[in-house]
Amino acid sequence: EVQVVESGGGLVQPGGSLRLSCAASGFIFSSYEMNWVRQAPGKGLEWVSYISRSGSTTYYADSVKGRFIISRDNAKNSLYLQMNSLRTEDTAVYYCASFKPRPFWGKGTTVTVSS
Amino acid sequence: EIVLTQSPGTLSLSPGERATLSCRASQSVSSTYLAWYQQKPGQAPRLLIYGASSRAIGIPDRFSGSGSGTDFTLTISRLEPEDFVLYYCQQYGSSFRITFGQGTRLEIK
Numbered sequence: 001e002v003q004v005v006e007s008g009g010g011l012v013q014p015g016g017s018l019r020l021s022c023a024a025s026g027f028i029f030s031s032y033e034m035n036w037v038r039q040a041p042g043k044g045l046e047w048v049s050y051i052s053r054s055g056s057t058t059y060y061a062d063s064v065k066g067r068f069i070i071s072r073d074n075a076k077n078s079l080y081l082q083m084n085s086l087r088t089e090d091t092a093v094y095y096c097a098s099f100k101p102r103p104f105w106g107k108g109t110t111v112t113v114s115s
Numbered sequence: 116e117i118v119l120t121q122s123p124g125t126l127s128l129s130p131g132e133r134a135t136l137s138c139r140a141s142q143s144v145s146s147t148y149l150a151w152y153q154q155k156p157g158q159a160p161r162l163l164i165y166g167a168s169s170r171a172i173g174i175p176d177r178f179s180g181s182g183s184g185t186d187f188t189l190t191i192s193r194l195e196p197e198d199f200v201l202y203y204c205q206q207y208g209s210s211f212r213i214t215f216g217q218g219t220r221l222e223i224k
Contacts, residue, residue, distance in 0.1 A: 099207040
């Protein structure tokens, strides 16, 4: 069964850092492009970042560019999101997801940025 | 960036009725990369349709997707009580600018 499970969320103060992880199983992880998507409380879905199969290409939403870093370890079947200089507006549920050829998502991990 | 506009924002219908949800793109979207999701409170989005018209595994056949270019539609043929939740469309053709619609809320009339 294809599965991705996010972890690493929690409460952090503004300006702080957090590292999210996504553990993949049930598929050949190195063959899939991966993404992070977030959803702020009561809001819609926002794409955050993309990484290619090898990890050599990455893209970011303007709202997180320069603060977040996406990476992957294909040997460990894992995806990561290093979040620095966190702001209150980064408070959201963060989902690990792949979209091509057919979308699948994890259940998400909650990040709360508050003093 | 491709902007997806969903309409209506809220749709009020009764169980057993037919629902038609619209997703309009600001520029042409490849049908291969257009998806629809259902989201219940407190849960992750659930994939309903991908490739504009292909039903995901386990999705009842009352859900169907259609459209091409800039206009896409999600149709629910006979509404069940559990269908009255939130729906999003998504385009994922460009890996560097994936976008979602703002959502349509289906409520019981």
